[in-house]
Amino acid sequence: MKDIQRLRFFLILMPLFGFTASVHAQAYISGPGCVMAGTVYMYTIQGKTDASPLQGLCITGGLLVDSGKSCIGKTDYSYARISWNSSSTGSIRLNSLATNNTLQVNVTTPLNGGAPDSLNKMKTVDTLTPPGTVVCSPASGGNCSPLYAYQWQQSNNSADWKDIKGATGQNLQLNNTLTETMYYRRKVVETKSGTVGYAGLVMVSITDIKTGN
Numbered sequence: 001m002k003d004i005q006r007l008r009f010f011l012i013l014m015p016l017f018g019f020t021a022s023v024h025a026q027a028y029i030s031g032p033g034c035v036m037a038g039t040v041y042m043y044t045i046q047g048k049t050d051a052s053p054l055q056g057l058c059i060t061g062g063l064l065v066d067s068g069k070s071c072i073g074k075t076d077y078s079y080a081r082i083s084w085n086s087s088s089t090g091s092i093r094l095n096s097l098a099t100n101n102t103l104q105v106n107v108t109t110p111l112n113g114g115a116p117d118s119l120n121k122m123k124t125v126d127t128l129t130p131p132g133t134v135v136c137s138p139a140s141g142g143n144c145s146p147l148y149a150y151q152w153q154q155s156n157n158s159a160d161w162k163d164i165k166g167a168t169g170q171n172l173q174l175n176n177t178l179t180e181t182m183y184y185r186r187k188v189v190e191t192k193s194g195t196v197g198y199a200g201l202v203m204v205s206i207t208d209i210k211t212g213n
Helices: 002-017
Strands: 028-030 034-036 040-046 054-060 062-064 079-084 089-096 100-108 122-126 132-134 148-155 172-174 182-190 195-198 202-207
Touching: 028 089, 028 100, 054 062, 079 089, 172 182
Parallel strands: 034 100, 122 202
Antiparallel strands: 028 040, 040 079, 054 089, 062 079, 089 100, 132 172, 148 182, 182 195, 182 202
16 A cells, blocks of 8 residues: 555656656557568558657568668668568568567469369360360469369360359369360469469360261
8 A cells, every 4th residue: 555655656746856757659560461472562660659760670581672671770661662582481570669570471472273284285085985084283372371263164266265064173074075176274263362363275176986087
């Protein structure tokens, strides 16, 4: 009880004797946590004050675009433009009088739609034999935690495409016989970013069993 009374008395006397309390804001940085190499991203620096300026700003796995450096000293920046390199991770570290604050960043690659197996890129079947399975590698990139949606498409001229109903798997199963040469491709959407990609073209040509042509 006596300690509390002493504290109250001290707080009352502080203005009379010129005591001041120095409170430093905690600087922090906000911005994208999932990025692509070679793209410039904007990050906002908040919480700093004239009494608590930034004592340093350092980038791991990238560069500050405006200075061309990975580290700068004391600054009054309120933002940072950063270009990330091809490392899988990076970070932004703020040093201030109050605290050190680090933002971790994951680096991903552009969406790759995958590719058909080399044995599947060109097939030749007769009019009585179904083409069978078109094997294709999975998609990659596009997000740090990607979620892909596949849709196979077909065309008889490799220009005008339409979706194949129900063909939404990694590979394509062709159980019906063909009467003309057909082209196939797999469309992939990375659903978190909305990015769209395609697997390479597959051609299935027809041989007339009567003539062999």
